[in-house]
Amino acid sequence: NADLSQRIHTRSGPPTPDDLDELLTRRRKTQYLLAHPRTIAAFGRECSDRGLYPQGVEVAGVAVRAWRGVPLLPCNKIPVSESGTSSILAMRTGEESQGVIGLHQTGIPDEYEPSLNVRFMGISEQAVTSYLVSAYYSAAILVPDALGVLEDVEIGR
Known part of the structure; x- marks a missing residue:
């Protein structure tokens, strides 16, 4: 149940680097990006189309894709609609960080x-x-x- 002011829509449909930049700028100290694996693949295609190759980071000893240093973690619990759309979540965690x-x-x-x-x-x-x-x-x-x-x-x- 994200606040309405924290919900944004993509600019063109597929998840672009600009979309993720806007998502990150709406909160402080974002620790994780969560997305369905197919959504992560779509983001990878958009990055490749623009000639961008994001660096990975290590989370719990495993290398994962990241955007601006924030890990982009796969989560197959985020639904994909019949029309082929999904969502990307950005979150900060922990009580001391006033997060989730x-x-x-x-x-x-x-x-x-x-x-x-x-x-x-x-x-x-x-x-x-x-x-x-x-x-x-x-x-x-x-x-x-x-x-x-x-x-x-x-x-x-």
């Missing part, structure tokens, strides 16, 4: 750890033990500029 924070649900039945429960489901005829493992997490946006969205990004031509 994770919230844990505590006190749930069969709690193994905060926000995580493990429920015994039974033993099959093949002697396989089954458990249902559920995680309960939420996110909160502390200030409006902690999350921005580039909307209606075309990922195919």
Whole structure:
């Protein structure tokens, strides 16, 4: 639920470097850009068409594509519409940065750890033990500029 002032649309359809620059300028200390893998590929094509080859950065020991030093992380949970459009999220995280924070649900039945429960489901005829493992997490946006969205990004031509 990004603030309306933090939602922008692409200039021409596909995600261009100019679009990502505008997305980054609307917030301070953006730490991550999140996009569907097909959206990242579309951005890569737009960069190649302009002769731009963004440098990668290392996140948790893995090299990832970046724009202006901000990692562009793949997230297949960001939907792609039937018309072939998606969104790119820009976020700052952490309470000390007044960003997006994770919230844990505590006190749930069969709690193994905060926000995580493990429920015994039974033993099959093949002697396989089954458990249902559920995680309960939420996110909160502390200030409006902690999350921005580039909307209606075309990922195919």
